[in-house]
Structure formats: structure tokens, C-alpha cells
Amino acid sequence: MSDQTIFIVEDNPVIADLISWRLTEMGYHVAGTAEDSTQALIRIGEIHPALVLMDINLPGEMDGIDAASEIIEKFKIPIVYISSILDADIMERAKKTKPRGYIVKPFTDNQLRATIEMALQG
Template sequence: MAKNLRVLVVEDDAIIGMDIEHRVKKLGYEVCGVADTAEEALDIASRTHPDVALMDIRLRGEVDGIEAARMLRDTLAVPVIFITAYSDMKMRSRALDMDPLGYIVKPLREVELKNTLEAAEEKIRAG
């Protein structure tokens, strides 16, 4: 299967965002943008039509990543994979209620990112 999944990276830490972008590209996927707020994520997604968003739960601004994921899903039908350093049960429960394509706890391991993106791609391609 060709790796042509278009990925939007949403991460509030610029250095981590660049690292995730680099890793996603290294795995053979296309990064269609990097955002650090929900508003920026929605703007980029509306212009680039990503297949999936890698979404940090903590974002800059008033809207967190879980609500941003809801907006992406409801307005643009973009599914998400959550990436977070915070693994408390309440936050995890809120995130899992969004029915994400994956949930990765930082620090990000390349093999876990690879496996999660491959599984997400299979789900997306299957419809």
C-alpha cells in the first residue's frame, strides 16, 4: 500500500511539532501543515484537506486539542490521532470519547508512530 496519507500536525510546542513533522515525513507520509492552536488547525485543514490530524491535547489558546478534534471532525470530517504527555484518566476518557484513530503517550517513539499511522491509514482507506 502506498504511503500517501496527508497528515496535519497540531502541537503547541514548536520544537516538538518540527520533530513530529520530520518523523512523519521520514515514514513516507505527507505533512500538509503544522499548527499550534485550534483556529490555525481548522484554517490549515480547510485549505489542505488532510486525511488525519496528529493532535496534541494541550494547545495554545482557549480551545484544547480534544475540542479542536471535535471541530475538525464535525466541520471537515478529519479524524484524529491524539498525542499527549498527559495520561490522566479523565483526560484520556474525554479523548477516547472522540473515537480517535489512535492515542499515543509522549515521549513519542517512532515505532509507535509508524504502527499507529499505518493502522489509521488502513481504517481510512477501508472507509
């Protein structure tokens, strides 16, 4: 079986905990969470997970798309966006990072599992 380690970047700690719990119940290993892009870049550089679930709307200097671009460039780790944002301009920016998926909140466990499985096969 391939590496199932996932890192979650989500500015809302309640949602991050919920996603973490759901993923753990599905059999994935959640390597950690971060609430902003700066924290995420440091932790991801230390952990090197197989996949990053990235919220787009993050506090700080970089939003999730900017952070994802840096993660992909520096660490070659695939990204799946998880966001409630469906704005066309944001979607166009997100597509330029070539994510492995985009999940719109709220989502079902089946949507989460299917997207992650496809992303990990990448």
C-alpha cells in the first residue's frame, strides 16, 4: 500500500479536527494540521506527507493557493484543495497549481475518500 500520510491546512481548528477525525476513521494517517501558510510550510518541510489538504482562505501573507504553489515547487507534494469558495477567479488561480482535486465544503465522506484515493494514485 502506498504512503497514506496526509497533512491538513485549515484555518478553523474545529473543521481541521473534524477532517482529521474523518480521515483517521477512513484509515489514513493524519501527520498534523496547520492554521496558516507559514506554519504549514514549516511543518510540511519537516514531515513530507504524501498529500496536503489545503484550505484556500487562510490568514497571513499567503492564501492557500500561494502556499500550495510553494509546497509543490519546494517539496513536490500533491495538493487537494478543500474550500467553500467557488469564485471563478479563485478557481482559475487554483487550477494553475495543477491540484490533484478540489473538494467543496460541506462534503461527504465518500467525496473525501474518492478524491484522496485518486490524488494518492497520481
